[in-house]
Amino acid sequence: DAKTTQPPSMDCAEGRAANLPCNHSTISGNEYVYWYRQIHSQGPQYIIHGLKNNETNEMASLIITEDRKSSTLILPHATLRDTAVYYCIVHGSGNTGKLIFGQGTTLQVKP
């Protein structure tokens, strides 16, 4: 599975959009980009995933570049409750089964 690189931390003002980048330059054709977040010490929570098209759900939007080597998770109107560690992961739907997390990005939403 491809490795991902994320900035260790980011700040965002409450009510503004939070844009979290992720690099995955070694992604292969059948691998999806997944985003999870972990609030405080809870279990990680799934946010969104995509293959090559941009995706949107009730939580966030996912923008994947045309070459698929990077992506951006967008929280359109960040709230204090969005303060969390955000993980970008790449894996295939029918891969070996491994699911490896990196260090993630700690997003601090400030009033």
Place this chain on the structure above:
Amino acid sequence: NAGVTQTPKFRVLKTGQSMTLLCAQDMNHEYMYWYRQDPGMGLRLIHYSVGEGTTAKGEVPDGYNVSRLKKQNFLLGLESAAPSQTSVYFCASRNRAEAFFGQGTRLTVV
């Protein structure tokens, strides 16, 4: 719908003691995982399973054993606990899409 349930939620062990952590999922998922998370760190994969009766090593398997005798259960064992195994342990399960996580087991080895 319970999702992924971890038992116990908290445990204190003495060095050298053994214990088993239980992960149960009711979603008929094929893949199951055990992770550990140390303070200020990301999740590290200990062992995983791609189906009933199969297990495989992850990034940090030493000191742990696992078993997947039933599809819905994934057990993590510590045969001789060490202080370095003090951590929060998370279990997860998935099919071909997103993973679902339990709420964690906080283990302290003294």
